[in-house]
Amino acid sequence: MGGLDETGTTGSGPELPLSARAKEMRPVTYLDELNPAQREAVETLEGPVLMLAGAGTGKTKALTSRIAHLLNTETARPNQILAVTFTNRAAREMKQRVQQLLGMTVEGMPWLGTFHSICAKLLRRHAELVGLKSNYCILDTDDQKRLLKQIIIAENIDEKKWSARLLAHIIDEWKNRALTPANVPLSESDAFNHRAVPLYALYQERLKTLNAVDFGDLLLHMLTVLQDHGDVLENYRRRFRYILVDEYQDTNIAQYLWLRLLSRGHGNVCCVGDDDQSIYSWRGANVGNILRFEKDFPGAKVVRLEQNYRSTPHILAAASGLIAANRDRLGKTLFTELGDGEKVRLASLWEGEDEARWIGGEIEAMQGGIRGSRTFGLDEIAILVRATRQMRAFEDRFLAIGLPYRVIGGPRFYERQEIRDALAYFRVACSPTDDLAFERIVNTPRRGVGDKAQQAIQLAARSRGISLLESARALASGGQLAARAGSAMTALVERFDRWHRMALSPSLSHIELATEILDESGYTEMWTLAKTPDASGRVENLKELVRALEQFENLQGFLEHVALVMENESESSERKVSIMTLHAAKGLEFPAVFLPGWEEGLFPHQLSLDENGIKGLEEERRLAYVGITRAEELCTVSFAENRLVYGQWQANLPSRFIDELPEAHVDVLAAPGRGCDGGGWSETADTGVAERAASADVYNSPGWKRLQARSATSRPVPGRRTAVDLNATAEFTCGDRVFHEKFGYGYVMEVTGDKLDIEFERAGGKKVIARFVVPAERAS
DNA sequence: CCAAGGCCGGTTTTT
């Protein structure tokens, strides 16, 4: 279970004299297992330390050993250590490994957790300092957007032009940068048609009335508390004598400020990170934090962990060669002592389906004992994609050939509609004033309470300053609703009253209560009767939800857990191939990794380049680096020359990242699927692709050569038809030499309306809309 | 009040 301790599982434990016992129980061995760099990072307990830990260099080991060392030398007691991670997974792993090292349970480490869970816990203690009650509820992004939408509509703003989604994004960014409505710089006040700042302020007001916070607030409020209340700050500075931060390259500005406040004074802060693995800038992460560490924390000791224990040499060299193309980096030289191993394999396929088919074939071949090569279990294999839409092809293919797979990081269990609905019922039952939850389920399942009735309830609630449930009760009993809505509301209010009483009664099992709520509300029935194909799955999920309740003492505790630990915890032990995004793969490793879809536009992703230019490109490259470095023994990069994108066939160039892989460490597979075995596993690959002309290795394929050659040989015949650019920027005629942002220079071959057929020198033949090209002489 | 059709948008995603 997660690193969230809000539910009290470990947080409320007594502060044990853990280190003393640890010593009795187990002799110090952890130091002997460290290399010199790791050892230095572990043993430098005082003052700021930056551990620059490359991929696979034993960073978690160093971090956990450091905690063990702090405890074992009695430098700190467990409750004096603040250790923060980003994900529950990381927190859980850290806890387990400290336990392993010390050979005991770490019940007494209350301050090891995610930024969010630790802040949530602290904020419960100090909620009143920011105008909240300690039982505040934590909204997820869905609630957040619904709330913003209400505000936008209430302010008479055209929601279509100015979406809640956009506003949520703007506000999140400000919160990431620790900007309260009052602090937003004037230069940014024009955002959202000059309305963003006042709307932000309104939103914060509304949250306060609801006694609610969003994720960003957890950090921001705690920051406010520490900044404005010297006594509280002093208290925590004295308490958290040693601070450890995992994945420092992913911290945002609010988190950075928070850490600085807490560590100023003793300065015992140890940050671990890798600037080359910073892939979350779009979520507010600020690589600058790690790049600036030595300036921010004067006298900092910087330790580089450069010995890689994960990947074989070719894989490591390929990754290092690739990332060397990035400019803004601290720079590390990773090395390994592992034996030879395979080169990174590179395969070119005709189209996306072929790619899935080929990889499926490879995986099957890797199962059975192909003579001379190692076999890989399904759970040792991962497919890492750039975008979720790439997953479909693999799922289809694997279903077809009966290859067990699991998609990691898909829509999470607690984010599914039916689960969120059920939780909303539980929320209202526990706290009848939870308006957002009430709103969500007031007419789900349909019970005849439509827009009009809901608006009346809202209005009355606002004007009288009462909750929606109370308002509904008043209107229903006063006969102020339409007949159908009125009777439905009376029944619903009555039920909630009863459920609330049951929730308060300690004698009643919360599992029975949950079951009753779902049955009596008609919610389970709604899905049982639904005729959509996914209905039965949803009923299953509801059952699973009730099962998950068993691990908690009451509904309240469960709801608190869910708010922060949005994970699907049903882990089957069956062996399966993992399919996930590159982002989701960070921190994981697999013996064999497939990296499909290395095509310009997809990876690096076009939007990333468009929006962030060179910075975007460098982040994409780091993503590629993360991908390759997940592999222990076998890494296979592939690309498809053609891909169906939003129903349109698109011809793609191989990713520039392919060119950046050092040739000496790459094994270009000859024509996978054609029977010319280049790699060792290919002979059993599906030969259905054999007839496809253009499948060949990247650099020597006939198709590739043809593309290269074409521009030199073909000269268009000057033509008659002329395209009129609708934006009146230029007119084109057959034979014109033109320039395109993405495809480079080429000649216009044919003109159809505003569409041009262009032979590009590098990219080959494309159909392009006229306004996307400029005459070559105008290209900068 | 609800179901069917039109329209837009469309990377990555933890807490």
Add this chain to the structure above:
DNA sequence: CCGGCCTTGG
């Protein structure tokens, strides 16, 4: 091409 969301018409 697909899904979510909103509008429209019954």
